[in-house]
Amino acid sequence: MQGKVIAIYITKNDTNKTREMLSTIDVDENGIVGDKFYAKDTQRAILITAIDSYALTKENGIDIAEGSLGENLLIDINPYHLLPGERLNVGDTLLEITQNCTLCRGLSVLNSQLPKLLKNDRGIFAKVVKGTHRIKTGDEVKILSSSTNRKI
Numbered sequence: 744m745q746g747k748v749i750a751i752y753i754t755k756n757d758t759n760k761t762r763e764m765l766s767t768i769d770v771d772e773n774g775i776v777g778d779k780f781y782a783k784d785t786q787r788a789i790l791i792t793a794i795d796s797y798a799l800t801k802e803n804g805i806d807i808a809e810g811s812l813g814e815n816l817l818i819d820i821n822p823y824h825l826l827p828g829e830r831l832n833v834g835d836t837l838l839e840i841t842q843n844c845t846l847c848r849g850l851s852v853l854n855s856q857l858p859k860l861l862k863n864d865r866g867i868f869a870k871v872v873k874g875t876h877r878i879k880t881g882d883e884v885k886i887l888s889s890s891t892n893r894k895i
Contacts, residue, residue: 746884766880767878767880790814791867793822816833819884828840837871
């Protein structure tokens with residue numbers, strides 16, 4: 744299964760936790776260089792969200808801007824069936840799925856229905872397997888392994 748990176752976001756290390764859309768990011772085993780959460784939890788280094796999550800919110804009458812779900816990578820294929828330990832390539836970067844994204848109260852601030860609606864469809868966390876790499880908008884996303892009938 745293949746797709747591409749639609750958008751890239753980071754959270755700035757300022758008092759407002761500003762979200763910034765970028766065309767490229769540098770990543771390593773500690774996460775996204777320059778992101779507020781860099782080197783804080785390598786198991787939650789990169790949050791990947793599928794465009795399907797935003798389609799689901801729109802289908803349910805909730806219109807939120809891309810990037811609002813806290814994702815670092817917004818992609819055009821759905822990887823939510825991947826289990827911890829399974830891998831995907833984003834450009835030349837090898838990522839390993841670590842866990843499903845837990846829901847946070849920040850979603851309720853956007854809309855009180857979001858936590859229930861996106862329970863299994865908000866995103867997945869991944870870690871960088873090794874090395875320093877650059878990820879850019881338009882990079883190919885290739886799922887290397889898949890358990891198609893299971894969710895994280």
